[in-house]
Amino acid sequence: MTDVNQSASSTVAVTINGVDIDAHQGELLIAAAERNGVYIPRFCYHPRMDPVGMCRQCLVEVDTGRGMALQPSCMLTVSDGMQVDTESEKTKRAQEGMLELLLVNHPLDCPVCDKGGECPLQDQTLAFGPGESRMVEEKRHYEKPIPISDIVFLDRERCVLCDRCTRFAKDVAGDPLISFMQRGNETQVLTFPDDPFNSYFSGNTVQICPVGALTAKPYRFRARPWDLEEVESTCTTCSVGCGVAVQASRNELLRYQGVDVDEVNHGWLCDKGRFDFESVSSAERLRTPMLKNPDDAAELVGTEWNSALNAAADALRDRSVGIIGGARLTNEDAYAWSKFARTVVGTNNIDAQLADGLDATMIASLPKATIHDACSADTVLLIGPDLKEELPVLFLRLRGAAEKRMTKIVEITTAPTGLTRYAAESHTSTPGALAHDVSNVLDADPSLTTGRVVVIVGRANLAASPSEVEEAVGVLQRRIPAATYLPALRRGNVMGAIDMGLTPDLLPGRVSLEVGREWFENAWGTVPDAAGLDTAGMLEAASAGRIDTLVLLGADPIVDVPDRDLVERALAGVSTIVAVDNFATTSVRRADIVLPASGYAEKGGTTTNIEGRVSALGQLVTPPGTARADWMIAAELAYRLGGDLGLESVGDIAAEIATVVPSHLAPTPELSPETLLEESDVGDTSDDDDEQVPVVPSIDVPAPAGWVAPAMSEMKPADSYALRLVARRSLYDAATATAMSPSIAHLAESAAIRIHSSELARLGLTAGDHVNVTSSKTTIAIPVAPDDSISRGVVVMGVNQPGVGAGELIDLRSAVTEIQLETR
């Protein structure tokens, strides 16, 4: 894998077609030529994978001191004095010859091929190929196409055997499930018998295929490339922030392609991020505001915006309000809602995390690491979720770095993760005892505390209190003061939401209520005095009748908050629920007022990834029905409540962020979110006079909040009769975006409880039997699945798999969740 960051400053002198170019030491000739404007045709070469020199298309005449000879430029590292001729007769003859050979067995079914129009084989044949074919023989024939997974189809007749997909599967994804079979002219890419290409990253093979051999179900026969409109954007399926090109035709999203952002995704996407665009154009999207039918509480009745907004304003006026959610918003939406909550509603009861995250003050104040830091650190300490399931492209980056020995992964986990087999050390932790276990690991090997250490911190177990993680961070801060941190919080823009103040304790810009009060009173006019409640606190208050109106800001607490019982009591305890969402989720169906929000690619803005990197979101299609951007809804509600956010466009908000949010005060115009928006050509950047943008007062910029780690608590002795529950997320679950994307929805495995087979034997159970699981909350019945990678005394359950979820069993107030298993 070529890492652009590694490109050394030392240059070597190379002459291409008589022109001197500066090539980097260690650079491949094909890359150096391309950087200098000379495109050498290729099929197998891919800048993010090791070269294999198979297609021979990149042969050029090279003289390295022993005379001109044809050499594959993808295999040749530049050297001083190298003379290259990419236009000589011999070069042309070789390149024409290779293309002729590649075409002798190619079906040339371009008119019905999805790749037609964006096909490297077509394009390079036009540019470098012979004008005619001399092949008169029958071509190779295979059944076409054959499914190699639930999503990807393979047409072996079109395949030019470049080894890109197979190399990707083996070297990049670590899923060597497709491989060359047979040999010679019969060589073909295939899966192994009864072993489909079930990789979380299979869609990348479709994107890097240089012909139409690999196609993905959601895009097959949907569009011609020349009919596609495209905008560069950022994937918000999780918070890694992969670069994507969003493509649409006739106002319908049809495809995402990965964009190579060197610092982030190297061009790769996970399949969930790549294919959940289907949910955006789902027929199930909310198209119109709705109000609860006064006669039938189970029914929502469509209405027009004015009535719905007035009803919502009434529910917010002079009432005790809690606002839950916001991690799915853009930074601009989040800022508008933060300002709305503080200045118009007058509450700090706002939390973008759904009681499944970490203390926002801790996240905001920890010294930040980048993904690149993690991939080049001496040690990466993982105390968080299974990155393969929650932040898949971060998993890819770390896996690649570990495989190339660029970093060393040390994992402390309650159950094996996708990275376990790539980790130098994987230590088993007892649920609830993370801080003690981290301390013990560091005691056993003090060398882990030296050198550059990056800690990836998140929630490995939603059935244990987040305090175990906070205590563990405290241990790490004491033991490794120089460590930097990469938060592994998963929701699309949770970092942006925290930065924009969608937390009870922080104002925008990661400043505490106390420290930031003067600054924001100046900027906004008012900041509420009372401390706010976090999601768990709001739900407790609501269940006790202390909150009148609950706003669900793109949140589905019934499935996402890992304490179902608490959420049910809270929803029953409030008088009004206002939901702003894309879909009628389980929670939205309980709302009194539903306001349809615009979704991904339907609005411009910016988003913030786990590193704190702000990148643009592009707008390409219009929202369904009358759905509106979340910031507009905040502005409309403010107006109806007699306030004025002073925000009339995304550009307005971006400009205000750049002047008001302490962490985002733009040091240079190039770095401001406003510029990002201009560059991505989205949103109205408000060229009219912006008298609404507050003038920055001459007071000191408030300092970021500090965080003091809690002391290590005593370990709760294990109940020897109970099992400890580990609740985790899977990439494919019952979450709305997945469930509403037909191509991937069925990939979610139904709920099961995973347990060591010896425990099963003790209970006399076999795989698939239902078992009664009892916690302090309730008893549920769920099938069992044996898994000997799990420690005895521990069981693992999904949080939101189709069927019953771990949230039923969890009590947010408990440090750990202990359960009993009984046969039914």
Place this chain on the structure above:
Amino acid sequence: MTLRGTPIARAPGFIANDTPRIVTSRFEYDDSYSLDRYLATGGYEGIRAALALGPEATHGEVRDATLLGRGGAGFPAGVKWGFCPPGVWPRYLVVNGDESEPGTYKDRLLMELDPHQLIEGCLIACYAVGLSQCFLYVRGEMAVAQERVAAALNEAYAAGYVGKNILGSNFSVDIVLHWGAGAYVVGEETALIESLEGNRGMPRLKPPYFPAAVGLYGMPTIVNNVETLANLPWIMNNGAAAFTQIGTESSPGTRMVAVSGHVKRPGVYEIVNGTTTFRDLIYGDDMCGGIRDDNDLKAFVPGGGSAPWFTEDQLDIPFEGRVAGSAGSMLGSGAVMVMDSTTDIPSAALTLTRFYAHESCGKCVPCREGGSWLEKILTRIVEGEGTNRDLELLMEVGQTICPGDFPHASSERLGLEAVPFPYQMTTICFVGPSAFTPVHSAMTLFRDEFEARITKRDLIPVAVIGGES
């Protein structure tokens, strides 16, 4: 000691002649492969001599002997051993017993008839280079060779010749046997290493050019041919000086040649290197004894199926790599295939081309697509369905695999000058060019036979409208 075996005149496929015996000296015993016979005929004395000399001196002895590799490339073994980067451990010896070049079956006899000699050769090489692990890769189809080598290895382990502290010294070696899975290209040393590692047998990309730098499991690896190693006990017993007494200065010693085709006595011959000529081999009374039915010689392949062809013009060329090379071919793996005047040249070329097209591993485009396209065109011509244009197409497809002048022999009859070996190639390994070699030789030397097969024309002749008829 009682030996069951009695000397016999000929072992299967082996013909004794008056040449000095270096590697075939035990072939005439019917128990030549047993440890008893080996010990009774000076076996395991070479490793004793090496242990007495020390590793550096042993290496020096082999280097002084100028023992050329017998696998095909003819690279001096002693020099190759010196390519291991210093201080990088472990290193491995890999024995290339995947003899599969068409026409070649000499290593098979060495493994079947004298496996202990090979094992002793491995020990000497390991001792000289400082290796403690040897992998013996035997071609998958050679069932008898596999059994004999396995049995010999068991005997040698039991007798303490292989394993820990060999012959009481502090020198230890383990030899691991590995059966091939039936792919020609695995005879290429980097493909063999891939296969040994459990991967698809596909050649590695160069550079690194030599496995001695980066080989098996990424470590320095010496890959030697079976016959090369089988020479080592004799060299250690008799000294480099005695070895270089035989043959010529640049090609000392003897070499084994497997002759097949239209001769009176096909078989494997141990011949004196550098001085023996093809005429000696094909017509010599102590060797092949001439062409069958005393027919005329039409052509012969001098060094395995991938070597350009010679005709009677080249009969007096000796077994000397450089001479054969400048004459437009190579000595390769020591396989001579003789074609008499009754041979149908296009069909003979097709037979060889089909083999290489079939054996392409499929990795690089010119070989995978070009080889089978050549086969298709050639098949069409042989079946009488070819056109004039196909003859040009054959050569042009070949040009894509091997750009530039392709080596071929001179021909008095055709007034052709020789183009010396080697060829240039656009492929990773030699399999692709090998598919073109027989086509090129046949088309260059016997184009008339191809033209005679052409019954169809490119264009249908059209009467000129208004012209005179």
